[in-house]
Amino acid sequence: MEGRVAYENDLNLKATELRLGLPGTHEEQQAVSSRVGNNKRPNDESDDQNETAPPPKAQIVGWPPIRSYRKNNYQPKKTESDGGGIYIKLSMDGAPYLRKIDLKVYSGYPELLKAVENMFKFNIGEYSEREGYKGSDYAPTYEDKDGDWMLVGDVPWGMFITSCKRLRIMKGSEARGLGCGV
Amino acid sequence: MQKKMMYSFPDDVLEHVFSFIQSDKDRNAVSAVCKLWYEIERWCRRKVFIGNCYAVSPRVVIKRFPEVRSIELKGKPHFADFNLVPDGWGGYVLPWIVEMAGAYPCLEEIRLKRMVVTDESLELIAKSFKNFKVLVLFSCEGFSTDGLAAIAAGCKNLRELDLRESEVDDLSGHWLTHFPETCTSLVSLNISCLGSDEVSFSALERLVGRCPNLKSLRLNRAVTLDKIANILRRAPQLVDFGTGNYASELPPDVLLNLAGAFSSCKELKSLSGFWDVVPAYLPALYSVCSRLTSLNLSYATIQNPEIIKLVSRCPSLQRLLVLDYIEDSGLEALASSCKDLQELRVFPSDPFGGEPHVSLTEQGLVTVSLGCPKLQSILYFCHRMTNAALVTIAQSCPNLTRFRLCIIEPKTADYLTLEPLDVGFGAIVEHCKDLRRLSLSGLLTDRVFEYIGTYAKKLEMLSVAFAGDSDLGLHHVLFGCESLRKLEIRDCPFGDKALLANAAKLETMRSLWMSSCTVSFGACKLLGQKMPRLNVEVIDETEPPDSRPESCPVEKFYIYRSVSGPRFDKPPFVWTMDEEGKIMH
Numbered sequence: 001m002e003g004r005v006a007y008e009n010d011l012n013l014k015a016t017e018l019r020l021g022l023p024g025t026h027e028e029q030q031a032v033s034s035r036v037g038n039n040k041r042p043n044d045e046s047d048d049q050n051e052t053a054p055p056p057k058a059q060i061v062g063w064p065p066i067r068s069y070r071k072n073n074y075q076p077k078k079t080e081s082d083g084g085g086i087y088i089k090l091s092m093d094g095a096p097y098l099r100k101i102d103l104k105v106y107s108g109y110p111e112l113l114k115a116v117e118n119m120f121k122f123n124i125g126e127y128s129e130r131e132g133y134k135g136s137d138y139a140p141t142y143e144d145k146d147g148d149w150m151l152v153g154d155v156p157w158g159m160f161i162t163s164c165k166r167l168r169i170m171k172g173s174e175a176r177g178l179g180c181g182v
Numbered sequence: 183m184q185k186k187m188m189y190s191f192p193d194d195v196l197e198h199v200f201s202f203i204q205s206d207k208d209r210n211a212v213s214a215v216c217k218l219w220y221e222i223e224r225w226c227r228r229k230v231f232i233g234n235c236y237a238v239s240p241r242v243v244i245k246r247f248p249e250v251r252s253i254e255l256k257g258k259p260h261f262a263d264f265n266l267v268p269d270g271w272g273g274y275v276l277p278w279i280v281e282m283a284g285a286y287p288c289l290e291e292i293r294l295k296r297m298v299v300t301d302e303s304l305e306l307i308a309k310s311f312k313n314f315k316v317l318v319l320f321s322c323e324g325f326s327t328d329g330l331a332a333i334a335a336g337c338k339n340l341r342e343l344d345l346r347e348s349e350v351d352d353l354s355g356h357w358l359t360h361f362p363e364t365c366t367s368l369v370s371l372n373i374s375c376l377g378s379d380e381v382s383f384s385a386l387e388r389l390v391g392r393c394p395n396l397k398s399l400r401l402n403r404a405v406t407l408d409k410i411a412n413i414l415r416r417a418p419q420l421v422d423f424g425t426g427n428y429a430s431e432l433p434p435d436v437l438l439n440l441a442g443a444f445s446s447c448k449e450l451k452s453l454s455g456f457w458d459v460v461p462a463y464l465p466a467l468y469s470v471c472s473r474l475t476s477l478n479l480s481y482a483t484i485q486n487p488e489i490i491k492l493v494s495r496c497p498s499l500q501r502l503l504v505l506d507y508i509e510d511s512g513l514e515a516l517a518s519s520c521k522d523l524q525e526l527r528v529f530p531s532d533p534f535g536g537e538p539h540v541s542l543t544e545q546g547l548v549t550v551s552l553g554c555p556k557l558q559s560i561l562y563f564c565h566r567m568t569n570a571a572l573v574t575i576a577q578s579c580p581n582l583t584r585f586r587l588c589i590i591e592p593k594t595a596d597y598l599t600l601e602p603l604d605v606g607f608g609a610i611v612e613h614c615k616d617l618r619r620l621s622l623s624g625l626l627t628d629r630v631f632e633y634i635g636t637y638a639k640k641l642e643m644l645s646v647a648f649a650g651d652s653d654l655g656l657h658h659v660l661f662g663c664e665s666l667r668k669l670e671i672r673d674c675p676f677g678d679k680a681l682l683a684n685a686a687k688l689e690t691m692r693s694l695w696m697s698s699c700t701v702s703f704g705a706c707k708l709l710g711q712k713m714p715r716l717n718v719e720v721i722d723e724t725e726p727p728d729s730r731p732e733s734c735p736v737e738k739f740y741i742y743r744s745v746s747g748p749r750f751d752k753p754p755f756v757w758t759m760d761e762e763g764k765i766m767h
Contacts, residue, residue, distance in 0.1 A: 062264035062672070063647065064533050064563060064590050065621075067321075069347060069375065070480070071533065107458075108483045110507065114539045128487070156460040158429055 086161055092120045092138075093171035103161045109153050113140060120169065127153045139170045197226045206231050225249060232256070233667075233692050235273060235297065236717065239746040240281035251290045252316075253282070257297035259695045259740055260645075261670055263321065266697055266738070268723055270753040273297045276306075277751075283310035291316035298322070304329030308336025315367075316342040326351035327378070334360035344372040346400075352378035355404070358385040365389070370398040374424050374455065379404050391416040397449075400424030403457045408436055411443035418446045425455035428463060428482070437466055445469035454478035454503075461488045471495035475522075478503040480529050490515040501525040506542040506563065513546035517553025526550060527561040530590060544571040551575040559584040566597040567624055572606025576613040585610055586621035592648035592673075595625040602626055608633030611641070618665075621645040631655035635662025643668040653680040660684035670695040677735075678705035689715055689743050697721075697738035704732030706739055710759025717744045718759040719752070727757055728765055 085102030099119055106112040113124050125136030132151050133139045140152040142164045152160070152167070200223055203209055213223040229252040230243060243250075257273025275297045282289055289311045299322045307314060314337045319325075327350065333343065334357060355378050368389065373381075381404045390396060396417050401410075405426030414420070430436060440463065444450070450470045459482040474496045479489070480503040489504065489512045499520040506528055508516070516523065528546075532539055544567045551557060557579045567589050576582075596603055603624040611617060611634050618640055622630065626649035634641065635658035642665050650656070657680035659669065669691065677700040688694055688709075703720065706727075710718040720727050721738040748758040748766055758766040 059534065060592070062261065062266045063592065064530065064588050065264045065645075065647075066529070066533050066563075067263050067347065068265065069349075070529060110483065110485050156429060156462070158458070158460075 086164075088164055088166050090116065090119070090167040090169075092122075092169040093174075095120060101167075103164065108157050109160075113152070116140065116167070116169065122169075124169075129154070137171055140167065141170050142167045193222055196222050200226055204229075228252060230254070234742050234744075235275075235278070236749050237692070237742060237744045237746070240278045242746060244281060244285040248285070249288075250286055251288060252293075253278075253289070253291070254293040254295075255297060256295040259670065259693065260296075260668070261672065261695055261697070262296055266672065268721065268753075268755060271721075271756065272749065272751055272753070274751060275299050276303045279303045279306045279310070287311065288313055290314060293318040293320070294322055295320040296322065298324040299329070300324050301326055301329035301332070305332040305336075308332040311337075313339060315339055318342065318344040318346070319348045320344075321347045323349040327353045327355070327357040327376075331357035331360040334358065334365075335362065338362075338365070339367050340365065341367055342370040343368070344370055345375050346372050348375050350376055352376050354378065355381040355383075356385075358382045358389065361385070361389050363388075363392070366392050366394070368393040369395050370422075371396065372398065372400040372424070373402050374400040376402040376404070378402075381405055383409055387412060387416065393417075394419070396420065398422035398452075400454060401426040403427055403455075406430065407440070407463060411436075411439045414443035414447055419449055420447050421449045422452040422476075423447070423450060423454075424478075425453070425457075427458050428456045429458035429460045430463065437463055440466040441469060450474075452476035452501075456482035459484050464488055464492055467492065468495055472497065474499055476501040480505055480527065483507065483531065486512055494519045496520060497522075499523060503527040503529070505529050505531045506540050507531055508546075509541045510543055510546035510549065511541070513542075514549050517550045521554060522556060523550070523554040524556050525559040526554075526557065527559075528563060529561075530563040533563070533590065538565045544568055547571065548574050551578040555579065556581065558582060561586045561588075563588045563590060565590055566594065567603060567606070568596045568598050569601065569603055569606035569609075570596075570598070572603065573609040576606075576609035580613050581616065582610070582614040583616050584619040585614065585617060586619070586645070587623055588621065589623040592623070593625045594623075602629070604630040604633065608637070611637040616640055619643045622649055623647065627651050628655040628658070631658040635659055638663055640665050642666065644670070646671045646674055648673045650674045650676060653677050656680035657683065660687045666690075667692045669693075671699060672696070673698040675700055678702055681705060682708065685709055685713055688741055689713065691743070693740065693742040695738075695740050700735045701739065702733050703727045703730065703736050706736055707732070707759050707765070709741065711761055714761050715743055715745070717742055717748055720757045720759065720765070721755055722757070723755045726765070726767075 085104045087100050087102050090099045090101050101115070103112070106115065117124055122138055123136050124138055124140060125133040127133055141149050142152055142160070143166045144150050144163045145165065149168070196219065200212060203212060209223060209227060213220045224246050225248065227247045228250060230247055230250050231254045232238060232243070233256050235255045235257050255275065255278065257275070258267055258271060261267060262271070273296060275294055283306055287310070290313055292307065293316070299319055304325055307317070317333060330350070333340070359382050381402065383405065390399065390413055397420060399413070399417060399420055399422070401413070401424055403426055407428055407430040410425055414423070444466055447470065451473055453467065453470070453474060453476070456479055461484055464484070471492065472495065475498055477496060477499060483505065485507050486509055489508050493499070493502070493512065493516050497519055500522050501524060502516065502520070504527070508528065528542065542564055544564060547560070547562050547564070548571045551574065555578060558581055560582065567587065595601060596606070604627055607622060607626070607630050611620070617638055620634070620638065620641055620643070622645065628651045631650060634644070641663050644659065644663070644666065653676055655674070656676040659666070660680060661684060676696065681701055682705055706718050706720050709716065719740045720736050721740065722736060724737070727736055748760065752758065752767070760766045
């Protein structure tokens with residue numbers, strides 16, 4: 001079923017293509033340039049090209065005009081000596097294959113969840129401590145060091161990335177069970 | 183009869199009268215009245231502001247004003263903030279310190295912005311000025327914690343040490359131990375830019391504890407949450423506090439302790455910092471929220487329920503800096519809770535992402551403008567805009583003095599009508615008659631510049647990128663903006679015509695920056711030749727500009743007025759066009 005959906009538009013070979021790079025980005029290494037040639041119209045979102053993720057923009061020097069210390073601050077301590085990422089497997093109920101992501105790339109839950117949503121093209125719903133993720137059939141869960149399945153978002157981010165062993169997006173009744181006041 | 187009375191005032195009466203005149207503009211006016219007043223005024227001027235350190239040499243300043251106690255200098259062009267000015271361009275403070283060390287032994291205050299400050303300069307400051315009180319290094323670079331140690335050790339009466347947004351070579355946190363035990367005079371300490379993971383925390387705690395007048399303290403990211411309560415308890419008189427790291431895995435009683443510490447600070451009005459925020463610890467702030475006038479959450483990657491909860495508790499808020507995680511819904515809450523809001527800055531959480539991940543649109547800004555009529559200063563990053571929204575904002579906030587809009591994708595049109603945003607920005611300059619600073623973005627034709635030239639009579643600083651169609655655009659601005667002091671332009675199709683036709687205007691301005699435009703090398707040479715009171719500096723990192731035909735456009739140039747001629751500290755990639763049409767190097 002899922003296979004057929006995925007092949008609706010084209011063979012979608014890109015999705016199963018083996019390549020290096022962060023999940024959700026596309027390959028073209030675009031050169032840094034100080035000029036922008038495109039007169040892109042705002043509603044033209046290049047949907048004709050592909051559905052998976054927008055290509056990375058050619059980085060224009062000094063644009064948008066943000067001080068570099070602000071850019072650095074969005075990724076907490078990523079550049080420090082520990083090196084090596086925290087790679088974990090990410091699965092989604094119903095998807096034909098898993099992904100591998102580096103938790104160190106994200107600075108917090110919002111970024112992580114948005115990236116996961118983009119990767120599998122779905123919506124996660126709104127998180128609240130009391131009720132878990134409302135408004136969607138999916139709930140993001142993770143297996144912690146003790147082997148227990150936990151709801152993503154309950155513990156501070158720093159604690160999460162050190163204790164998370166794998167991520168699983170649960171669907172349907174299983175997900176709803178986790179969400180309700182557990 | 184009256185004339186005779188005026189001239190019969192003794193000099194010290196005039197001097198006493200002048201001492202009530204603080205503003206530079208007024209002082210300059212006073213000094214222009216007559217030779218006598220010029221003489222008296224120059225001997226009693228205590229504060230000097232130099233907006234471009236190359237506009238005048240230190241010796242000339244010292245000669246005219248021999249008794250200065252406070253000096254403020256600015257160095258690099260503003261676009262240096264966005265990496266458009268190559269390293270090594272200039273803005274060195276050392277020559278100034280060297281001259282002032284001899285001439286101003288009583289100097290008390292030095293404030294620098296975008297300058298290169300070395301450890302040697304800092305050591306010289308510590309050694310030369312016995313009564314030194316205030317050092318503010320705003321967006322500076324070139325020094326390390328060794329230089330800071332010299333300041334800490336040498337300045338016995340230091341009141342203010344503010345390193346905001348500077349780049350410091352952070353060798354060790356131990357420089358803090360160089361503040362002697364006898365130092366109790368600190369009123370303001372801002373070390374938020376320091377990166378070092380080890381801050382000598384015990385030294386910091388002791389320093390804070392022995393400075394009863396400490397009003398402003400901004401810590402750096404290395405200071406962890408558990409340490410904050412102790413610091414706050416030692417300084418309950420704080421008015422402005424910048425937290426360090428706001429994340430922790432510590433037990434719940436830390437939250438209670440923290441909440442208690444915050445509530446003991448009855449004067450606290452301003453908060454900042456909040457790196458790596460864990461939302462669970464935000465309630466610790468709730469007790470101070472009702473008094474807060476300034477809140478900087480621009481490093482805090484918190485999302486909406488938390489932002490709204492915080493902001494709705496701050497009815498006295500005048501200034502908010504925040505990331506676009508606040509979204510339109512959060513701005514709505516802001517508009518209904520914070521009626522005294524004067525300044526809003528919304529920064530992008532994902533500036534290079536392309537597709538917006540947060541629901542922050544033009545609507546959020548419209549809502550705030552409708553709800554907060556006292557708004558004076560706006561900085562807003564977003565992905566889309568309409569003329570209608572800009573018109574509403576302009577009409578709702580006629581008191582705007584600073585309006586900076588950055589639509590992240592260059593040349594983005596009104597997303598509803600697909601038209602350029604000329605009319606929208608036109609409304610801004612037409613309705614906001616006191617507008618002093620404006621930054622443009624989006625799809626813009628020459629028409630927007632016509633509006634600016636017609637209406638923006640008080641405009642002092644204009645930033646332009648990826649806009650306009652022809653020289654006419656530049657001409658409108660140079661011709662019409664009577665108060666223009668700083669103009670910075672990048673990636674616009676502006677060439678020689680408007681520039682040369684308005685050459686005289688450049689002498690009435692502080693500076694003009696243009697990069698990736700179509701101004702030719704020949705035009706730069708001509709300007710340098712015809713305008714001896716301007717320094718025309720061409721920046722080219724690849725090869726000397728005269729190795730190409732004169733009609734070739736220059737990569738970047740910076741023109742500024744100066745009474746002291748070309749500078750001598752130029753790097754290899756900067757060429758000055760001089761009076762003989764030669765390029766000096």
